[in-house]
Amino acid sequence: MAEQKATLQDLKEITGDAAVVEGAVERKRVVDAQGRSYATGKRKDAVARVWIKPGSGKVTVNDRDQEVYFARPTLRLIVDQPFQVTNRAKQYDVIATVSGGGLSGQAGAVKHGISIALQLAEPELRGALKSAGFLTRDSRVVERKKYGKAKARRSFQFSKR
Template identity: 70%
Template sequence: MSDTDNNSATSLADLDQVAGATTQAPAAPATPLREQELDAHGRAYATGRRKDAIARVWLKPGTGKITVNGRDQEVYFARPTLRLVINQVFDITERRGQYDIVATVKGGGLSGQAGAVKHGISQALTRYEPALRSAVKAAGFLTRDSRVVERKKYGKAKARKSFQFSKR
């Protein structure tokens, strides 16, 4: 091709001329792939699971109050580590104190219930603010932790522990 040919470009500046110098409108703001999912009361609902615990979580804008089974989180989860687990989601997304949480939890122990509430809050937050999904997913909070207690096998003391062997 020669330089006189209209379809040749020798630099990036010439590329606009070759392409026809079409002016494009600025791109629309990045809209999330998902839509906001709210109920009739303006709350986002999600279910969280961990071990044998199942948590139903409702999230709405508020002052940061977290209620679990009708009790405040400080009363229900007395150990600070369990409260830390629940609030991890808000720390990652920098939304601490902006949402009220109402959760009902059944099954399992306190550790499993705290993990279930965290999973439920993560799911509900991404339904209320779909733009936060990538940050929450990157932290691994949207994935259900599938580790459960291994069942006891017959002929064993526990799941894997054997009875003491005696040669005679």
């Protein structure tokens, strides 16, 4: 498996032609001076600002522990999915600030932010995260109400007389 991981420069040397691998993009590690990676995650109306740094696996959302903020186990499961897929459980501390939407949308936004930040911290994890669909923003939002309608699509009750 280790032999299959080749950098862009290795591929150029093997093929002898730079044009063959011109479409490939070499991704660099993006971290700040404190070793943190930052990303913004979004889902529905929720927006999450997420910082991850190497640590013991502590997740803090809006200055509260994950178990307190996301009380339902399913929401905590959603937040932990990127770490499970990449086998990085208990290796990164997460600090997230979330606003807008409900708890379900906020959990999805934090998951999206963690996935992007994880990919920036370790570019080799991009394939696993992308194949799991965690790097794609779930763009479904509530449809707006139209004039002449009771709700977004529902018409007013018809009255014959």
